[in-house]
Amino acid sequence: xxxxxxxxxxxxxxxQTLSLTxxxxxxxxxxxxxxxxxxxQPAGKGLEWxxxxxxxxxxxxxxxxxxxxxxxxxxxxxxxxxxxxSVTAADTAVYYCARSTVxxxxxxxxxxxxxxxxxS
Amino acid sequence: QSALTxxxxxxxxPGQSITISCTGTSSDVGSYNLVSWYQQHPGKAPKLMIxxxxxxxxxxxxxFSGSKSGNTASLTISGLQAEDEADYYCCSYAGSSTFDxxxxxxxxxxxx
Numbered sequence: 340x341x342x343x344x345x346x347x348x349x350x351x352x353x354x355q356t357l358s359l360t361x362x363x364x365x366x367x368x369x370x371x372x373x374x375x376x377x378x379x380q381p382a383g384k385g386l387e388w389x390x391x392x393x394x395x396x397x398x399x400x401x402x403x404x405x406x407x408x409x410x411x412x413x414x415x416x417x418x419x420x421x422x423x424x425s426v427t428a429a430d431t432a433v434y435y436c437a438r439s440t441v442x443x444x445x446x447x448x449x450x451x452x453x454x455x456x457x458x459s
Numbered sequence: 460q461s462a463l464t465x466x467x468x469x470x471x472x473p474g475q476s477i478t479i480s481c482t483g484t485s486s487d488v489g490s491y492n493l494v495s496w497y498q499q500h501p502g503k504a505p506k507l508m509i510x511x512x513x514x515x516x517x518x519x520x521x522x523f524s525g526s527k528s529g530n531t532a533s534l535t536i537s538g539l540q541a542e543d544e545a546d547y548y549c550c551s552y553a554g555s556s557t558f559d560x561x562x563x564x565x566x567x568x569x570x571x
Binding site: 376385386387391399401435439443444445449450451 | 564
C-alpha cells in the first residue's frame with residue numbers, strides 16, 4: 340500500500356523559505372489518476388489546504404497562499420516538494436502531504452505530518 | 460475563517476448516535492457530490508472516513524455514514540464507542556475558480 344513521509348527542517352527563521360519533501364513508497368508517484376497535495380494545521384486549529392500537483396507538473400494553489408507557494412515533483416525520486424517563502428510565525432504548523440484522486444479530491448493516504456516552527 | 464461551517468463540539472453516550480453538520484454554499488457543498496470526512500485523534504494524521512458524500516473506504520466501520528441536503532452535509536456515527544472520540548473535519552471540492560478544496564473548522568466529538 341502507498342505510504343507518504345514528510346521530511347525537512349523543523350525550524351525556519353522569519354522571512355526565510357520553508358522547504359519540505361514528501362517521499363512516496365509502495366507505489367509510483369507517476370501512476371495516473373492522482374494528485375499530490377500539501378495540507379497544514381496550526382496547533383489547536385483546523386486543516387488548511389495549501390495546494391496540489393499532478394505528475395505532469397500542473398499545479399493548483401490556495402489563493403490565500405498562492406503568491407508564496409511552489410509545489411514541484413521529482414518523479415525519478417518518487418517525491419514531491421513544498422516551498423513557502425517569506426514565512427512568519429503564522430506559518431508555524433504541522434505540515435501533511437497527502438494523495439487525492441483526480442475525480443474527487445478526497446485525501447487518502449496521509450503522511451504522519453511534520454511540525455515546522457517559524458522562529459528566530 | 461473556515462470556508463465550511465461545523466459545530467465546535469458534539470457529545471453523546473456510548474451506544475447512542477450523533478450527527479455532525481457541515482454547511483457550505485452553492486459553490487462548494489451544494490454544487491458537488493464531493494464531500495469527504497476525516498477523523499483525527501490527538502497527535503495523529505487525519506484518516507479518511509467518508510468520500511463522495513456517503514461512500515465508506517474499505518476498513519471503515521459501517522457505523523459511520525454520510526449524507527447531503529442542499530448546502531449542508533452530515534456525518535452520522537451510530538452505536539458510539541469510546542474510540543470514536545476525536546476531531547472530525549469535513550471537506551469539499553469547491554471548483555477550480557475558487558479554493559479548489561475547502562475544509563471545515565472541525566468538530567470535537569466527546570463520548571461521555
